[in-house]
Amino acid sequence: MENLKVIGKEEVAGYEFTGIEGGFGDGTRGMLVRDIAEIHGQPTYRVNELINRNLKRFKEGIDIINLRTNDVAIVLNDSGFKRNQINASKYIYLLSERGYSKLLKILEDDTAWDIYDKFVDGYFNMRKALKKPQSPMDFIKLHNEAFIEVDERVGVLEDFKKDYDENRTISEDQVIMIEKARKSKAMKIVGGIGTNAYKEFYSDILRKKLFPDFRKRFNVNRYRSLKAKDFDEAIAFINSWQPEKEMLYAIKYSNEQTTLDVKETA
Structure with missing residues (x-):
């Protein structure tokens, strides 16, 4: 851990918190999870x-440090933690700018990104103003550090995009398309709304047959939890889905009874 020290109370965008410098590298700044929360x-x-x-x-050491597991009692005391709080805490996390940005993805509250932008501009990036090249070699060093920082930020954004693409769920329009597809499939299987099989099996097919197979295939507890990347595959799954043979025989038998009833009436 590099030169970790409390730099006092900071205020950004109306929020007051404990400023901490070091820990993630020379001149870098971190924020306590206590303050972020x-x-x-x-x-x-x-x-x-x-x-x-x-x-x-x-x-x-890059995104996060658990101060409770390091010899930083002075830092914790200076940060406003009481001794009994320190002793009772298993986790006292410090996050870097990069770590904070990752936490935002987990929090996903409405104001998270707006707050993050303010803290990047008003707190994390203050280290840039403190660094002034004193020689040509210092200038080269700072220039290289800037390239590394940009590369790290691009890496974080790429990670976010990958995570977003992997885990975002289907839109409301896609939910409606899933609903229409499953109802259409069930209706086709029972032979239409006017059949005996519709009265006997339509609801069971939707809830007790099709959905359990869908849930098992895509590992979701409801249709709207489906990942967007699986949407096309899900539609194809529904369109090709069939219940077990016993159910198909029961549907056929039920609809044949309808035909027999009509003939006997005639």
Whole structure:
């Protein structure tokens, strides 16, 4: 851990928090999860839970540091933590700019990105103003650091895009298309709305036959939880889906009874 120190109370966009410098590299700044939780109107334990569930996404020493597991008692005391709070806490997380940006993806609240932009401009990037080249070699060093930082930010954005593309769910229009496809499929299987099979089996096909197979295939607990990347495959699955043979025989038998009833009436 490099030169970790409390730089005092900071205020950005009306939010007050503890400024901490170092830890992730010379001159870098970090934010305590305690302060981030308060800014986003979340209890600290809740944000810690979200981080712990997604801990594999955070790189130790780059995105996150657990201050509780390091010899930083002075830093914690200076940060406003009482000794009994420190002793009782298993996790006292410090996030870098990159770590904070990853946390935002997990929080997904309405104001998250607006707040993040303000903190990037008003807090994390203040280290740039403090760095002034004193020699040609300093200029080259800062120039290279700027390229590295841009590369890291691009990497974070690419990670976000990949994660978004992988995990975003279907739109409301696509939900409607799924609903229409499954109802159309069930209607086709029973032979139409006026058949005996429609009265006996239509609802069961939708809820007890088609959906369990759909849930197992796409690992979702409801249709609208389907991932957007699986939408085309899901439509194809519904269109080609068939119940077990026993159900098909029962449907055929039920509809044949309708035909017999009509003949006997005639």
